[in-house]
Amino acid sequence: MRLTPRAVVYGALLIGLALVPTLAQVFAYPFLITLFTRIVILSLAAVGLNLILGFGGMVSFGHAVYVGIGGYTVGILAHHGITNGFVQWPLAMLFAGLYALFVGAICLRTRGVYFIMITLAFAQLVYYVGVGLYEYGGDDGLTIYTRSDFAGLINMSHKPSFYYLALALLCLALFAVWRIANSRFGMVIRASKSNDRRANAIGLPTFRYRLAAFVISALICGLAGALLATSADFISPAVMHWTRSGDLIIAVVLGGLGSLFGPVLGMVAFLLLEEVLSSYTEYWQIVFGPMLLLLVLFARRGIDGLIPGGGRG
Amino acid sequence: MLLLIEQILNGVQLGLLLFLLAAGLTLVFGIMDLVNLAHGSLYMIGAYFAATFVDWTGSFVLGALLALPAAFLVGIVLERVALSTLYSRDHLDQVLATFGLILFFNELVRLVWGPGGRTIPLPAALNGTVPLLPGLDYPIYRLIVILVGGAVAFLLYWLVAKTRLGMRIRAGASNREMIGALGVDIRLLYTLVFGIGAAFAALAGIMAAPITTAQIGMGESILIVAFVVIVIGGIGSIRGAFVAALLVGMIDTMGRAFLPELLRAIMSAPAANTLAPALASMLIYLLMALVLFLRPEGLFPARRG
Structure with missing residues (x-):
């Protein structure tokens, strides 16, 4: 791998993320770990979304729902005394994937704005189920009293350990997306993005490929949901609110569509911006809203597009 | 039986309220090819304007009548300043930018009117009920909403x-370039x-607002339902929006009113009570x-040329 400016930025980003617990200790500022645990987990979800949004051009406006399903799976299992992480986490991914299979099978039949609205509507559907789950806290959410345990391999209550677990999973997901995007499978997804009719005409059954990508993307989000619920010891329907799906899209676009590390860059920038702006004013969104409009109008390629040097990483 | 008629x-x-919202959405989408998430913000702005104007004038009708042109102006400014730059963009850009506008409007309302909701008191004349049938008293205000809608x-x-104007709107929806070439000022048409x-x-x-109170975020929950309406009706079709709005309004109301009883007939009461609201x-x-x-493509797919 040549040392392009892009590789340097990505490398610095990963090293920076890896140094967070050390920095938190050096500056005696433990909040840094809490903040970055959130950033890393949501980056993981954004990486999942990027697989279909960035590489596949599928604008899913309901991806927070898979995060929520993952979180609720962990929460509900823990509520019933099943705290083994090797059971909880794969199930979290499985349920997220199964729902994505159902949603994808219907909404991938449609295109453009229908796709956006249908993914949104199916997310709302589950959101209302969450609100109606009185046995599991309903609107108020569900507190998780016992954290997942992985046969004692990882101390989940030790913040730096948990942070490194999340970071390792993020790296794993980045690697997986990189492999997928550059495989034959990924080429079909990209071909379908640029011209679905032509891809079909040369004999590619794009629907199946797109559906598979949709499900994989949801699996990653389900994992992020399991991490999110565990880190907060809490899960509520608010995680699935449609604005959370909007946040994921913002992170992906802010970072740069179709760039491998874009979602991570975008989520780091988005959440740090939120921290900074909201420390100045309670009404930070009055600044942030128009910033989104400007981002769309003037910086189409996102942060990744600002890095000097030609082709995409 | 009386309950059924009331429901x-x-x-x-x-359904009629949903249609008012969905009509604007579907027109804007059909003609300008614009996904406008901020449409719900205009619904909210309308309610807050009405609350303020009713306070100032002391009259519900006058306040409501003043709020309408005010919202019309906000719409025109919004279109000129922000949305007109988005027509040529793809749907992802439009979603993102109008999502930003929602955040902006919600915070703006919080800044101007405060975080609490605003109730709009109804004048005494609109506050009572009328006997529609023997034994069925229906609120006058709801009846007026039906009539106005x-x-x-x-x-x-x-x-x-x-x-x-309608002819131009329909022409614009079926072929934008052609109507522009025929000398219609398409930008003015869009703004209008x-x-x-x-x-x-x-x-x-x-x-x-008088039924639900004006509050921040009121626009988004109903906006998503309005999206469901235009997707069912066929995006771009006014007739589809009308049929689908009534259908959705009816099914939603009926579900909330009768589903708990129906479920109790086939399962235990606690289970039914949990399941019914979610369902x-x-x-x-x-x-x-x-x-x-x-x-x-929805029930009444709009033809595009």
């Missing part, structure tokens, strides 16, 4: 189907259509899934 009226009322729906039909859509959304907000909220989404499965 049918409630369903029609919700129905009248406005008819007005819109007349506007689109019978007037010169957007303003009309904004006024309709505001009217829905104004009429809903009632899900009904319209299930309807949408069904419609899309059978007809991916």
Whole structure:
């Protein structure tokens, strides 16, 4: 791998993320770990979304729902005394994937704005189920009293350990997306993005490929949901609110569509911006809203597009 | 039986409110190819304007009538300043930018009117009930909402189907370049259509406010339902929006009213009490899934040239 400016930025980003617990200790500022645990987990979800949004051009406006399903799976299992992480986490991914299979099978039949609205509507559907789950806290959410345990391999209550677990999973997901995007499978997804009719005409059954990508993307989000619920010891329907799906899209676009590390860059920038702006004013969104409009109008390629040097990483 | 009639009226009322919102959305989408998430913000703005104007004038009707042109103006400014730059962009850009506008409007309302909701008191004349049938007293205000909603729906039909402006709107929806080439000022047409859509959304907000109170975020929850309506009806089709709005309003109202009893008949009371509200909220989404499965383009697909 040549040392392009892009590789340097990505490398610095990963090293920076890896140094967070050390920095938190050096500056005696433990909040840094809490903040970055959130950033890393949501980056993981954004990486999942990027697989279909960035590489596949599928604008899913309901991806927070898979995060929520993952979180609720962990929460509900823990509520019933099943705290083994090797059971909880794969199930979290499985349920997220199964729902994505159902949603994808219907909404991938449609295109453009229908796709956006249908993914949104199916997310709302589950959101209302969450609100109606009185046995599991309903609107108020569900507190998780016992954290997942992985046969004692990882101390989940030790913040730096948990942070490194999340970071390792993020790296794993980045690697997986990189492999997928550059495989034959990924080429079909990209071909379908640029011209679905032509891809079909040369004999590619794009629907199946797109559906598979949709499900994989949801699996990653389900994992992020399991991490999110565990880190907060809490899960509520608010995680699935449609604005959370909007946040994921913002992170992906802010970072740069179709760039491998874009979602991570975008989520780091988005959440740090939120921290900074909201420390100045309670009404930070009055600044942030128009910033989104400007981002769309003037910086189409996102942060990744600002890095000097030609082709995409 | 009386309960059923009452619920049918409630369903029609919700359906007509949804239609006012969905009509603007579907026109803007059909003609300008713009996904406008901020449409719900205009609904909210309408309600808050009405609250303020009713305070100032002391009259509900006068306040509501003042709020309409104010929302029309907000719509026109919004279109000129922000949205007109988005017509040539793809849907992802439009979603993102209008999502930003929602955040902006919600915070703006919080800044100007404060975080609490605003109730709009009804004048005594509108606050009572009328006996529709022996034993069935229906609130006057809800009846007026039905009448106004129905009248406005008819007005819109007349506007689109019978007037010169409507002819241009329909022409714009089927072929934008051609109508521009024929010498119609397409930018002015866009602005006008957007303003009309904004006024309709505001009217829905104004009429809903005395029932639900004006609050931040009121626009988004109903906006998503309005999206369901236009997806079911077929995006770009006014007729589709009308049929789908009534259908969705009716099913949602009926589900909330009768589902708990129905479920109690087939399962234990606690289980039914848990399941019914969730299922009632899900009904319209299930309807949408069904419609899309059978007809991916909606019930009345708009023809495009």
